[in-house]
Amino acid sequence: MISIVIPTFNEKENLEELLRRIDSTLRGLNYEVIIVDDNSPDGTAEEALKLSDRYPVRVMLRAERLGLSSAVLDGIKMARGDIICVMDADLQHPPELLKELYERILENEIVIASRYVKGGSVEGWSLLRRLISRSSILLARLLIPKVRGIRDTSSGYFMLRRECINPEVNPRGFKILLEILAKTECTRIYEVPYSFGLRRHGESKLGLGTIMNYALQLLGLSSPFIRFSIIGALGTLVNLLSLYVMRYFLGLEHELASIIAIEISLLNNFILNDIWTFRKRRRGSIISSLLNYHLANLLGIMTQFSISMSLYRFFGMESILSQFIGIIVGFIVNYSLSKRIVWW
Template identity: 40%
Template sequence: MRPKDLQVSIVIPTYNEAANIGLLVKKIHKSLKANYEIVIVDDSSPDGTGKIAENLSRGFPLRVIHRKGKLGLGSAVLAGFEVARGEVLGVMDADLQHPPDIVPELVKIVNQGADIAIGSRYVPNGGFQNFASIRKLASKLATLAARPLVRVKDPMSGFFFLRRKVVEDVALEPRGYKILLEILVKGKYKEVVEIPYLFADRKLGQSKLDSKVALSFLQHLVVLYFSKTKRFRKFCIVGLTGIFVNMFFLWLLAEVFGLFYLVAGFIAVELSIINNFTWNNIWTFKEAKDPSHVLIKLGKFNLVSLSALVVNMSVLYSFTQFLHIYYLISNLFGIGAAFLWNYTMNARWTWRETQEG
């Protein structure tokens, strides 16, 4: 079999997609026509998605894996990879938000030599179609937080194709709904190509995005940062020393020197910022080649810290107001998002480092 004729296996995780799955399968068949298979991994959908998929297998090159319980998209993708026959493995959503008409282009890119082809919302001509502003903001924040880990514009895409060798013998530990990021961090590849597409709002069915998905993503992101970058681990340690400095000087200034607690708190915050900057400058980012004067970096560090507060408050408000998540839980998301924002912006702007080698 010539490389250009490598069989394609498209893995489609499903949960309550009865209204979409039939139309999606027909559109994929119209786009590819031959030399492909579809592997549907269904997590016991109450709406009968699995049964509909079984019926579709009589007329299309399609197999169905039935799993007990709602086990998550990431693990569903890996379950599909395990049984897939193709040398080119693809992943797409079942809700028609990923356009089947560009599947041939993604497959062609892999067959022409690329290791991974990604449908991207963040390259020229890519984007969102009829999407709520809050959903766009959440997507952009998540993408920005993930970018220091990889050299890809849209590492959070759920629409991609790759050569089997990229994930062969790679220990993947999927959490939640995003597996491409982990593949990009741990996989074996050289060339990645991104092509634009418009991510459309779903027309049928319900979105699976909720607070559990968001929390799972933050946990996954932190795990990947710890496994990928020594700088992130150092940044976390420095952050812990900042907490100690903050608490100590708040107590000292308020209890010993008798300052009003809010005044003491303001000074303690700035002292903790100076502490964090000092240790990050001489330890965390000591290999950064940014020639800026130390006072300029300190000013940037302060601005990033202020912007992190804005991120925290924005997430708190947005998650509580629009996603109807309990405010204390929303605040946890805000703290996590602010911390990742802090690290990302300091790495990319204060010390001008985009990725650790």
């Protein structure tokens, strides 16, 4: 069975045409449509229930707007089919493509309706909207190694086998496909070109909040090295700010201020890496992990301190600059040892 999951919010005017076109395309195949509605004030859920007399439709009504990705995952839980399709209700995803998606899924594990492979296109978008879309996909391909061979990582129209959905998929944001691709073990992925059409009724859901959620999603799915680097950059600021306060406000000697600043930044980095970069990978208690983190960073600490002290004492370099150079040299050593000893 094919289960078509359609998240909705204020899509009442589109439903009748959408379901008619789906039925016309998939006639003769065993399919169902799961409408997941976030309590639309325009009566979308009620309209879907009426149309269930004519089409194989089931409706899940949620109490409030909980996000597109969580709606998709809730719909998948309700679905009876082993083949899942996700699409929007706004008619920008042409239902006529469903037949080709189904034919392709028989030989693949994930099939994506793609705007950016040869033959695909987007209608009626402004230059700014096109730039946002292209940039978001470029960032995904740069930050997430598993999706680098995929042209349209943010497509909302796709079909996949149920077993391709990792139980650890996070129901956040609007780009559930990106989450699935980043965490799946499935490798047979195919992109089908299509033309992303104009919205007939209703309003676009894209806004600043959507863009911010996508940015957070990208960072969460990025490789541990990227996340480690971001936290390392933050730790650098903590380190240098602590050094500045102790040197120029408290009047401490460079060596003592350097050691204290290094320890403050180590604690900062350990906490953030533990809850984000290597989340769920810690073995043992937090105290033992903290001790292991200091042990793993011992060579980096010694490198950083030695370089900082040498540049300050023997070359007359200013405190902040000498500390910064020490931080850069010790960074790669810290990452390599932390990954092998603390969060192995």
